[in-house]
Amino acid sequence: MKKELTMDSRSARKHEAILEAATSVFLDKGYSGTSMDDIAKLAAVSKQTVYKHFSDKEKLFADIVLATTDRLDTTIDLLADLPTDAAGLEENLTKLARQFLTALTDPRVIQLRRLIIANADVFPELGTEWYQRGFERGLATLAATFQRLTDQGLLRIDDTLLAANHFSGLLLWIPVNKAMFTGSTQHTEADLDRLATAGTRAFLAAYR
Amino acid sequence: MKKELTMDSRSARKHEAILEAATSVFLDKGYSGTSMDDIAKLAAVSKQTVYKHFSDKEKLFADIVLATTDRLDTTIDLLADLPTDAAGLEENLTKLARQFLTALTDPRVIQLRRLIIANADVFPELGTEWYQRGFERGLATLAATFQRLTDQGLLRIDDTLLAANHFSGLLLWIPVNKAMFTGSTQHTEADLDRLATAGTRAFLAAYR
DNA sequence: CCAAAAGAGTACTGGTCAGTCCAGTACTCT
DNA sequence: AGAGTACTGGACTGACCAGTACTCTTTTGG
Numbered sequence: 364m365k366k367e368l369t370m371d372s373r374s375a376r377k378h379e380a381i382l383e384a385a386t387s388v389f390l391d392k393g394y395s396g397t398s399m400d401d402i403a404k405l406a407a408v409s410k411q412t413v414y415k416h417f418s419d420k421e422k423l424f425a426d427i428v429l430a431t432t433d434r435l436d437t438t439i440d441l442l443a444d445l446p447t448d449a450a451g452l453e454e455n456l457t458k459l460a461r462q463f464l465t466a467l468t469d470p471r472v473i474q475l476r477r478l479i480i481a482n483a484d485v486f487p488e489l490g491t492e493w494y495q496r497g498f499e500r501g502l503a504t505l506a507a508t509f510q511r512l513t514d515q516g517l518l519r520i521d522d523t524l525l526a527a528n529h530f531s532g533l534l535l536w537i538p539v540n541k542a543m544f545t546g547s548t549q550h551t552e553a554d555l556d557r558l559a560t561a562g563t564r565a566f567l568a569a570y571r
Numbered sequence: 572m573k574k575e576l577t578m579d580s581r582s583a584r585k586h587e588a589i590l591e592a593a594t595s596v597f598l599d600k601g602y603s604g605t606s607m608d609d610i611a612k613l614a615a616v617s618k619q620t621v622y623k624h625f626s627d628k629e630k631l632f633a634d635i636v637l638a639t640t641d642r643l644d645t646t647i648d649l650l651a652d653l654p655t656d657a658a659g660l661e662e663n664l665t666k667l668a669r670q671f672l673t674a675l676t677d678p679r680v681i682q683l684r685r686l687i688i689a690n691a692d693v694f695p696e697l698g699t700e701w702y703q704r705g706f707e708r709g710l711a712t713l714a715a716t717f718q719r720l721t722d723q724g725l726l727r728i729d730d731t732l733l734a735a736n737h738f739s740g741l742l743l744w745i746p747v748n749k750a751m752f753t754g755s756t757q758h759t760e761a762d763l764d765r766l767a768t769a770g771t772r773a774f775l776a777a778y779r
Numbered sequence: 780c781c782a783a784a785a786g787a788g789t790a791c792t793g794g795t796c797a798g799t800c801c802a803g804t805a806c807t808c809t
Numbered sequence: 810a811g812a813g814t815a816c817t818g819g820a821c822t823g824a825c826c827a828g829t830a831c832t833c834t835t836t837t838g839g
Contacts, residue, residue, distance in 0.1 A: 373806065374815065393692060395603045398796060409817045410798085420797065480751045481689030484601065487754050494752035522769075529773050532744030537736045543688045544702035546695050561730075565737050568777035581836060582785070606826060617787045618828085628827070786835070795825085805816070 378416050380406040386427045390474040394424055394482050421486070428489050431475055435497050438466045442505045445512070452517050453567055460534055460559040468538050468555065470548040477543060502527045518570050526570055533562040586624050588614040594635045598682040602632055602690050629694070636697050639683055643705050646674045650713045653720070660725050661775055668742055669767040676746050676763065678756040685751065710735045726778050734778055741770040 384406035388397045399420060403410040417423040441462055446455050466472065483490035505527040512518040520526045538558060542548050592614035596605045607628060611618040625631040649670055654663050674680065691698035713735040720726040728734045746766060750756050
């Protein structure tokens with residue numbers, strides 16, 4: 364009875380618990396600051412079980428990073444739908460900017476960035492993978508949106524990918540750097556509002 | 572005879588050698604990837620001597636980071652002198668942008684950024700210090716330059732600090748992120764040229 | 780020239796941690 | 810019910826490493 368559900372049962376549950384615990388501890392204490400015993404303990408699982416599911420620490424780390432990378436779609440989708448009515452262009456773009464900012468200044472996202480950057484020497488493939496599947500993919504989506512706006516005559520852009528980069532840079536350079544260096548993921552709503560409107564205004568001044 | 576020079580002699584020479592070796596190894600292998608024995612060996616010094624000059628590993632790390640932070644002045648000074656003749660504004664600004672890009676995509680600088688970000692959890696003061704003395708100071712200098720240009724009617728900016736942030740974001744968001752994640756400090760001259768001209772053009776479109 | 784300080788070299792302590800081993804227990808599927 | 814598989818818990822190995830101890834040599838500065 365219910366074969367799939369029973370297959371899911373213990374083994375898969377443990378697997379999930381380990382992944383979740385590992386993600387949490389790695390994000391919190393970094394790769395080398397995390398011991399396999401920490402993970403086992405938080406997952407409420409014996410160390411043996413951890414090693415049964417993940418051959419070693421590196422593999423576990425890679426898996427949790429790629430797993431979170433997979434979950435980026437919702438954030439990226441956000442960049443795809445922008446109402447294309449001429450009237451409220453600035454307003455719509457500001458709103459998009461605002462959501463973009465919220466998504467990328469989320470503490471978990473910032474922590475993940477730090478984690479990947481910190482270990483990009485040891486795991487170069489991970490950094491590259493994340494850069495391509497997270498970063499470049501998001502930019503490409505944004506560029507496509509800009510292309511639509513350009514086709515409709517709402518913007519004047521020849522290199523939409525470059526424009527997407529500029530849009531991100533205008534918005535994110537400040538808050539992301541601050542978060543990276545000071546660890547303060549403290550951005551008030553008002554801060555983000557200000558960044559979104561100012562960035563969008565500069566962008567439109569340049570590209571409309 | 573020559574008291575200062577003799578003072579400089581052995582002790583100071585060793586001190587310098589240790590700092591230099593530590594900088595090199597830390598940049599290369601990260602904080603926890605570096606052992607005190609590594610440093611002693613590279614500095615051609617006994618481990619005892621390392622501990623005579625620096626009380627412990629954390630202190631040594633903090634010292635080398637702050638030392639490199641001190642050496643930022645030349646890079647920052649670069650942002651202060653911009654010819655203010657109306658004629659070649661775009662050209663001059665592009666040239667500034669180009670130098671800015673070269674300075675900040677330098678492999679050593681990128682490695683330092685990584686090192687600080689990676690350890691911002693463990694050494695929050697270091698990250699904050701670097702952010703303030705490197706980052707914010709540079710932006711303030713650039714803002715002052717923009718103020719001069721605005722006073723002369725060459726630019727139209729009300730919030731010069733914001734404009735400085737936008738200028739940096741337009742230029743640096745792409746290459747710095749790429750370098751952070753992929754580890755590839757491979758930026759061809761042509762790439763940098765392209766980034767500088769495109770960024771400057773967008774900036775002037777928004778702020779002139 | 781001589782005492783004090785600095786350094787070399789090497790061995791040692793104490794602690795952490797990835798990964799393994801093993802003996803016994805719980806679960807799952809037929 | 811019963812065989813096979815997964816999980817537990819704890820002990821263990823081997824490696825690494827920060828920081829110390831100790832003895833012997835070199836440098837320094839008066």
